Amino acid sequence: MNKDTAKYIKSIKIAFPFFHKSEKRFFSDFVSTIRDYAEEHPNCTYEELQDNFGSPKDVVVNYYDTMDQNVYYMIFKRVHYIHYITITTIVLLFILFTIALSILIHEKYKYNQTIIDHIDTTITSTEQNTPVIKGDENK
Amino acid sequence: MIREDSFKRGKNNIEMLLLNILCDQDYYGYELTMLVNKYSNQMMSLPVGSLYPILYKLQEKGYVSSQKKLVGIRKERIYYHIEPAGKEYLQALISDYNYINKAIQNVLNHNYIKVEDSNHE
Numbered sequence: 001m002n003k004d005t006a007k008y009i010k011s012i013k014i015a016f017p018f019f020h021k022s023e024k025r026f027f028s029d030f031v032s033t034i035r036d037y038a039e040e041h042p043n044c045t046y047e048e049l050q051d052n053f054g055s056p057k058d059v060v061v062n063y064y065d066t067m068d069q070n071v072y073y074m075i076f077k078r079v080h081y082i083h084y085i086t087i088t089t090i091v092l093l094f095i096l097f098t099i100a101l102s103i104l105i106h107e108k109y110k111y112n113q114t115i116i117d118h119i120d121t122t123i124t125s126t127e128q129n130t131p132v133i134k135g136d137e138n139k
Numbered sequence: 140m141i142r143e144d145s146f147k148r149g150k151n152n153i154e155m156l157l158l159n160i161l162c163d164q165d166y167y168g169y170e171l172t173m174l175v176n177k178y179s180n181q182m183m184s185l186p187v188g189s190l191y192p193i194l195y196k197l198q199e200k201g202y203v204s205s206q207k208k209l210v211g212i213r214k215e216r217i218y219y220h221i222e223p224a225g226k227e228y229l230q231a232l233i234s235d236y237n238y239i240n241k242a243i244q245n246v247l248n249h250n251y252i253k254v255e256d257s258n259h260e
Contacts, residue, residue, distance in 0.1 A: 022195075029168055029191045029217065036169040036216075053187050062188025066150060 004046040005038045008056075015056035018079055022071070026063055151232055153185065153193050158229040161203065161221040168194070168217065194219060202228050 009031055016023050037052065038044055053059065064072060160166065160174050168190060175185040197203040202225030207215050221229075 025195070026191050030187055032216065033169040033172070033187050035214075036167075058186070059188040062186045063192060066153075066189040066192040 001035065001038050002042065002044070005034060005044060005049065008046050008049040008053075009034055011056045012059055015060045017060075018075075020075065020078070022067075022075065023063075030059070150193060152236070153189060154197060155229065155232040155236060156185075157190075157193065158197070158202065158221055158225055158232070161219055162226065162229070165206070165218040165220045167219070171219070197225065200224075200228075 012030065013019070013027060016027070019027075034049065034053065037049070041048070054062065156175055157171060160171060160178070166174065168187070171194075172185045172187060172190055175183060194203060194205075198205060198219075202222055204220045204222055205217050206220065208218055210216050
């Protein structure tokens with residue numbers, strides 16, 4: 001398979017708006033047909049392939065145009081459903097992340113408060129004239 | 140009486156041509172496109188984008204079956220085979236096609252006669 005054939009096959013794959021089971025099956029058969037052609041015409045160019053099999057857009061349009069309308073409808077419904085699930089999941093994850101972050105910040109704030117309280121309450125005086133703060137001992 | 144869906148014949152015509160070719164022997168996808176082109180004296184070409192969805196549909200309905208055959212060392216080809224139900228369906232498609240063709244021809248002839256008459260006047 002030459003460079004142009006590989007380029008043509010790649011452009012067909014890219015041209016599909018989505019690539020589910022039915023598209024994968026078609027693509028596999030389509031590639032097999034292109035390979036058969038490429039064996040007979042080893043020096044075929046990208047333009048030659050377009051002339052014989054159609055532009056990537058034509059191939060995709062022909063594919064969806066010939067498909068059973070019910071299957072076509074089901075595919076779009078499924079894609080819509082997948083988009084809905086994806087968006088809902090992202091929104092839920094964002095909400096969960098925000099809640100977790102809020103809890104974390106709140107816990108950190110509470111922890112900081114207890115440290116301050118601790119420091120505040122551990123000021124001791126060993127002698128009457130020279131008060132020593134425990135936190136300052138290490139400095 | 141002609142059914143309303145008889146006018147939506149584009150796909151049915153391709154189905155008819157493919158099933159008719161498969162009556163000779165089993166063929167794989169690329170061969171089928173080549174044969175449609177050859178038998179129509181290069182007047183018709185079947186886009187590969189249309190070929191496979193139609194074959195899948197025929198397969199789902201049990202009119203056609205497919206079989207993978209190893210070609211060479213690693214390469215596999217899918218050969219399509221017409222089933223008895225497919226032959227019956229082909230007969231129905233051909234009679235439907237002839238019926239609608241005759242109906243269209245009648246309408247065209249009627250108009251042609253009217254045009255001829257107006258030219259004479």
